[in-house]
Amino acid sequence: MKRKCYDSYDYIDPNNLYTYPDSSVLRNKQEERDEQKARDLEYRMVASKSLKLFINPIPVYSVEDILKIHQFLFEDMYHWAGEFRKVNISKSGNAFIPIQSFDTAIKFFITHQKWCVSIFFAIIEINKRRTLMIGENIKTLRKTHDLTQPEFAKIIGISRNSLSRYENGTSSVSTELVDRICKKFNVSYIDIVGEEKMLTPVEDYQLTLKIELIKERGANILAQLYRFQDEQGIKFDDSSNPWVLMSDDLSDLINTKIYLVATFEDVERYNGYLDGIERVLEQASHLVVA
Structure with a gap:
């Protein structure tokens, strides 16, 4: 499945053609407390969405x-x-x-x-x-x-x-x-x-949540990797060391690759990757203690 290129729940995004820009929501989103100004903003958003639909x-x-x-x-x-x-x-x-x-x-x-x-x-x-x-x-x-x-x-x-x-x-x-x-x-x-299936708004929201969980989990594992390397005296710039390569790859995942995730299959694959790093790190820690 393919994700939409915009946030399905963002009322202030003119690309979102399926969401009516309710003035009360706009008032909260853009901190516009004046009722008339909020309504004017609502009309401008509708006009902007209309133009987007006409062009594309x-x-x-x-x-x-x-x-x-x-x-x-x-x-x-x-x-x-x-x-x-x-x-x-x-x-x-x-x-x-x-x-x-x-x-x-x-x-x-x-x-x-x-x-x-x-x-x-x-x-x-x-x-x-x-x-x-x-x-x-x-x-x-x-x-x-x-x-x-x-x-x-x-x-x-x-x-x-x-x-x-x-x-x-x-x-x-x-x-x-x-x-x-x-x-x-x-x-x-x-x-x-003839082209990839688009996610529904609910699926898009669920995928976004899963991505956030992977980022948080990946950051925690990366911190453990850095801590392990420090304890073992491994230099962070030693590009030949497998632990450094692993941490660099994980850093690339949570800072770059994660933003390219478009399917639930990608999420599962990355979760499996994190599982593997956790197991390797756990086994290495036990060996050091022993």
Whole structure:
């Protein structure tokens, strides 16, 4: 999986197109206590996010992604977005516009009609091309294994008719089904979809926590390594000494490599690496004491 290049939980980052910059949050984040200034800041953030979306449209992979952009265009962009919260209406893809907002909505569409329509059709076109590409990749995988449509469909737990629609691009493939195909046929997500799978906001947050734990654990182990080297009289600049090489490598991990971690697999690999250093250090300490 691939991490987003921005913090999914940072309300003050204009790159974050999925987060509505609530004025109360901005007030705390940027220490802006004046209500009107906070609201002005909120509007500027929405405008900035709108510009980002226009310059660099969000890639569309599924219906869920379309709904996210629908929510962005039809809620976050509108000056009347707050009406959704006031009338306690679910802010989902099926949410309807409060009656008192019709007038404002119409004015918005008149002003921004061409822009909204162009974005809408761009989304449809992108999704159509991706659906066709994914279908073609699934068909290629099936033929590579010399399987008929009924045989392939049975393996991944769907009907032959559904598989046929996926292969010819008339139906979009869910992320869950792509994951199932990858597991059943031992292929990567990129083989089917064409690029690495993005982490969800929850997964991104979990990965960030794990990275922080590795950094903290690595720093503690590095301190133990330095202490051991001092006790053994090992010179810190002795590049031929395995203990110095080990500490240099660990230092590089927690200061550089850790920031390049993009998957949970990377985290597990680094955790295993730290386990190995701890075992070696523990055994060496016991031998010295003995």
